[in-house]
Amino acid sequence: MSANANRALVLKEYPVGAPGPEHFEIVESPLPEPGAGEILIRSIYLTVDPYMRGRLRPGPSYAEPQKIGEVMIGEVAGEVVASQSDRFAVGDYVKADIGWQTHGIANAERLRKLDPKDASISTSLGVLGMPGLTAYFGTLEVLIPRAGDTLLVNAASGAVGSVVGQIGKIAGCRVVGVAGSDEKCDFITRELGFDAAINHRTTDDMSAAMRDACPDGIDCYFDNVGGPISDAAFENLAMWARVGICGQIAQYNDTEQAMGPRNLRHFLVKRASLRGLLVFDWQARYHEGLDRLTRWVQEGRIKYREDIIQGLENAPGAFAGLMEGKNFGKQLVKIGDDPTR
Amino acid sequence: MSANANRALVLKEYPVGAPGPEHFEIVESPLPEPGAGEILIRSIYLTVDPYMRGRLRPGPSYAEPQKIGEVMIGEVAGEVVASQSDRFAVGDYVKADIGWQTHGIANAERLRKLDPKDASISTSLGVLGMPGLTAYFGTLEVLIPRAGDTLLVNAASGAVGSVVGQIGKIAGCRVVGVAGSDEKCDFITRELGFDAAINHRTTDDMSAAMRDACPDGIDCYFDNVGGPISDAAFENLAMWARVGICGQIAQYNDTEQAMGPRNLRHFLVKRASLRGLLVFDWQARYHEGLDRLTRWVQEGRIKYREDIIQGLENAPGAFAGLMEGKNFGKQLVKIGDDPTR
Numbered sequence: 195m196s197a198n199a200n201r202a203l204v205l206k207e208y209p210v211g212a213p214g215p216e217h218f219e220i221v222e223s224p225l226p227e228p229g230a231g232e233i234l235i236r237s238i239y240l241t242v243d244p245y246m247r248g249r250l251r252p253g254p255s256y257a258e259p260q261k262i263g264e265v266m267i268g269e270v271a272g273e274v275v276a277s278q279s280d281r282f283a284v285g286d287y288v289k290a291d292i293g294w295q296t297h298g299i300a301n302a303e304r305l306r307k308l309d310p311k312d313a314s315i316s317t318s319l320g321v322l323g324m325p326g327l328t329a330y331f332g333t334l335e336v337l338i339p340r341a342g343d344t345l346l347v348n349a350a351s352g353a354v355g356s357v358v359g360q361i362g363k364i365a366g367c368r369v370v371g372v373a374g375s376d377e378k379c380d381f382i383t384r385e386l387g388f389d390a391a392i393n394h395r396t397t398d399d400m401s402a403a404m405r406d407a408c409p410d411g412i413d414c415y416f417d418n419v420g421g422p423i424s425d426a427a428f429e430n431l432a433m434w435a436r437v438g439i440c441g442q443i444a445q446y447n448d449t450e451q452a453m454g455p456r457n458l459r460h461f462l463v464k465r466a467s468l469r470g471l472l473v474f475d476w477q478a479r480y481h482e483g484l485d486r487l488t489r490w491v492q493e494g495r496i497k498y499r500e501d502i503i504q505g506l507e508n509a510p511g512a513f514a515g516l517m518e519g520k521n522f523g524k525q526l527v528k529i530g531d532d533p534t535r
Numbered sequence: 536m537s538a539n540a541n542r543a544l545v546l547k548e549y550p551v552g553a554p555g556p557e558h559f560e561i562v563e564s565p566l567p568e569p570g571a572g573e574i575l576i577r578s579i580y581l582t583v584d585p586y587m588r589g590r591l592r593p594g595p596s597y598a599e600p601q602k603i604g605e606v607m608i609g610e611v612a613g614e615v616v617a618s619q620s621d622r623f624a625v626g627d628y629v630k631a632d633i634g635w636q637t638h639g640i641a642n643a644e645r646l647r648k649l650d651p652k653d654a655s656i657s658t659s660l661g662v663l664g665m666p667g668l669t670a671y672f673g674t675l676e677v678l679i680p681r682a683g684d685t686l687l688v689n690a691a692s693g694a695v696g697s698v699v700g701q702i703g704k705i706a707g708c709r710v711v712g713v714a715g716s717d718e719k720c721d722f723i724t725r726e727l728g729f730d731a732a733i734n735h736r737t738t739d740d741m742s743a744a745m746r747d748a749c750p751d752g753i754d755c756y757f758d759n760v761g762g763p764i765s766d767a768a769f770e771n772l773a774m775w776a777r778v779g780i781c782g783q784i785a786q787y788n789d790t791e792q793a794m795g796p797r798n799l800r801h802f803l804v805k806r807a808s809l810r811g812l813l814v815f816d817w818q819a820r821y822h823e824g825l826d827r828l829t830r831w832v833q834e835g836r837i838k839y840r841e842d843i844i845q846g847l848e849n850a851p852g853a854f855a856g857l858m859e860g861k862n863f864g865k866q867l868v869k870i871g872d873d874p875t876r
Contacts, residue, residue, distance in 0.1 A: 207784045229546075254805075256804050306661055349540065387619065415672075417799075420797060420799060420800075421797065424799070439603035439799050439800075439803045440803070441800050441803070442797075442799060442800045442803065444797075445800065446795055451796045451797075452796070452797040453796060453797065454794065454795070454797045455792045455794060455795075455796045456761060456783070456784060456785075456786055456792075456793040456794065458758075458761060458765070458780050458809070458811075459761075459780075459783045459786065460811075461780050461809060461810065462597075462780045462781070462782070462783065462811035462812070462813065463597050463811065464811060465810070465811045465812065465813055465816060466810070466811055467808060467809065467810040467811070468799070468802060468808065468809045468810075469802065469806070469807070469808040469809075470801075470802035470803035470804065470805060470806045470808070471803070471806065472803065472806055475806060535839070
């Protein structure tokens with residue numbers, strides 16, 4: 195590898211079922227040079243996120259599919275190494291949408307500059323980035339938590355779920371998390387202040403476990419997962435419950451249509467509501483969300499945990515592990531030196 | 536049968552699966568006498584409604600279950616034959632919640648007096664009663680139709696669905712109905728002004744049929760039925776679609792948990808919302824709904840069709856037929872002379 199080369203992970207083929215390293219390859223190319231108004235970024239952190247699975251198929255979703263033979267999409271936190279823009283100087287830190295590669299060019303106009311004094315630059319991909327904003331707007335605008343409500347969230351130790359639960363606590367709710375290991379359950383109750391946790395891998399009767407943990411029923415349900423966890427949550431909805439559908443990771447790797455109980459009658463009986471949510475729809479209000487989340491992080495009211503894997507070549511494996519819940523906290527891939535810590 | 540006897544249909548046992556005449560029996564008793572503030576009503580029309588199936592099981596729902604050995608619940612439209620109330624004179628017409636019996640006592644205080652000059656007294660059980668109000672509030676408050684929207688409703692020739700679709704037309708929508716026979720499809724398009732109809736009993740590919748009938752997708756979906764019709768509707772939702780869950784009649788007679796595709800991801804992709812609705816929640820606004828529905832009926836903007844079966848003993852059969860979609864229009868049972876028509 196030349197110091198003047200860019201290394202990029204390119205999609206070779208669409209995965210059928212679980213994604214893995216075999217679906218990507220590393221391609222080297224000369225370092226590009228920024229044009230007028232552009233900057234060259236050296237990537238420090240990549241992010242892997244569940245939504246990416248939806249891009250790895252040719253069919254329609256809410257966004258264009260990832261193209262075969264092109265650099266895998268995604269945001270990075272990195273350092274400006276060349277600038278043709280007044281907005282950025284060499285040595286500045288930035289978050290940009292340049293995909294899974296060591297270097298990339300971006301138009302500087304709307305990029306977010308990162309101040310390492312505010313928070314680690316890696317947080318721009320997690321608690322102070324898309325996942326945190328998803329939690330912020332999804333919780334406050336869709337679940338509309340009222341003090342005294344019971345809020346249930348799954349994938350509760352993850353990048354989105356951990357913030358949902360902590361916002362629920364700030365909003366005065368009883369917060370119950372569903373997570374995939376005893377360690378994760380301990381983390382969300384002991385470190386993050388959740389009131390109760392349910393380990394979905396060791397719980398035989400999920401509905402009964404939720405009934406125990408949510409004796410007054412579930413007023414707010416933030417769903418990242420779908421599948422049997424949602425079946426149980428729907429059985430335990432309180433009157434007038436609000437459900438936010440943020441993700442359905444239980445189904446993302448499916449190769450056949452998954453089946454489940456026809457259970458929408460619970461919404462009728464409880465006059466509950468459900469809404470699909472996507473953070474992009476609140477783009478005009480990102481500044482509001484970032485301001486509050488930054489303050490809460492600085493005050494220690496929102497804690498976060500990162501799970502950092504080293505090396506560009508390990509990004510596909512990190513992504514595959516994320517889809518199976520192997521990460522513990524926000525999954526990042528560090529592909530360059532971080533001078534800020 | 537004595538002229539001075541009351542005849543009542545009493546529940547013998549909870550049906551497992553489809554309800555039928557075998558689950559009820561007729562019990563005679565002396566005519567009761569009204570006490571202070573009460574009236575004695577001679578029933579003219581009984582109503583059978585899908586919600587009643589939910590009462591015929593011991594488990595919890597949004598209301599208390601019908602008790603074994605007691606008169607089957609339900610509203611009637613009838614005539615006052617004795618009165619101990621200033622609000623009603625003998626010969627007045629009234630709607631009351633006295634159940635499936637030829638005569639009953641009711642406290643006069645909150646009863647709705649019917650004026651046969653406004654509309655047939657039978658409409659108090661249909662288009663100007665609970666089904667019409669369900670359609671009114673469900674459509675306007677949950678579906679929130681905007682001019683230009685496409686509105687889909689199933690059980691579209693029925694008591695609720697037919698009003699939903701006609702309110703959709705008043706609101707400037709393209710309205711598509713799903714119904715169970717060609718005659719019903721003709722009725723909703725030719726008589727009621729729906730833009731298109733789909734016969735679910737003869738359509739092989741419901742999703743394709745909806746795609747044809749709703750080329751811009753479904754903005755508003757009013758669901759009385761559930762099951763495969765909803766699966767197809769969810770596949771055809773437009774961005775920001777609103778779904779009202781009013782009934783799930785496809786499941787009401789089930790003896791095992793029905794299974795279907797896990798398809799809530801459509802709500803995520805389309806940022807659609809879904810809400811369970813029950814007309815009782817708008818009780819404080821019934822007068823508003825009745826005023827508007829009455830005006831629309833008098834103006835001919837809302838038409839209605841009644842399917843009237845004769846004889847108290849045929850009420851269980853009428854109810855069983857309703858659950859199978861055998862009715863064509865609002866299902867009523869006439870059990871006494873109607874002097875008003």
